[in-house]
Amino acid sequence: SQQGEEDPQALSIQEGENATMNCSYKTSINNLQWYRQNSGRGLVHLILIRSNEREKHSGRLRVTLDTSKKSSSLLITASRAADTASYFCATWETSGSRLTFGEGTQLTVNP
């Protein structure tokens, strides 16, 4: 069963703009992770945020986590055409030993 739900399903922006994607989940988690997938390729790990963290940065990526609302957001600043991909959130449940993925957000960055 799917744990995370991403919003929006698809997002189209211009190069240089910021892109924000949201993820909601249902159960208690140990951590939440974001992955990127280029068309027809495998998933690449972007960032991990633990349940006791509220915000994390990595380069142009900023992730927030609100465990009271069971939600997370991924912000990509100053987007580039090369950022065009699908982005997935995935949760590691407190009692689990695996990641459960959402359905993803398809981001298109227009040059």
Place this chain on the structure above:
Amino acid sequence: EAGVAQSPRYKIIEKRQSVAFWCNPISGHATLYWYQQILGQGPKLLIQFQNNGVVDDSQLPKDRFSAERLKGVDSTLKIQPAKLEDSAVYLCASSSPSGPHGYTFGSGTRLTVV
């Protein structure tokens, strides 16, 4: 460090045929996962191995899917007989035993059943 290797990269078969996928995880990674990703959806876990033992195969359609991880290293996933709805990308991932953290995924095998 070498990544997770998967083969073949693409496979087209007719329904009712059988197919097998291979995965070689990162050296030293005890946990290996197989996910199925249907076009436009997120990956769904099929089976999880810890060394050569199965941890979770609750989502594996056991009437047609089977997987093994002999010697706790590489793994094979088999479908027999294949159905049209099995068309998907099959992703293998591995992780180290040091606790919950990011997986490393292979590039996947894209299966088309016609």
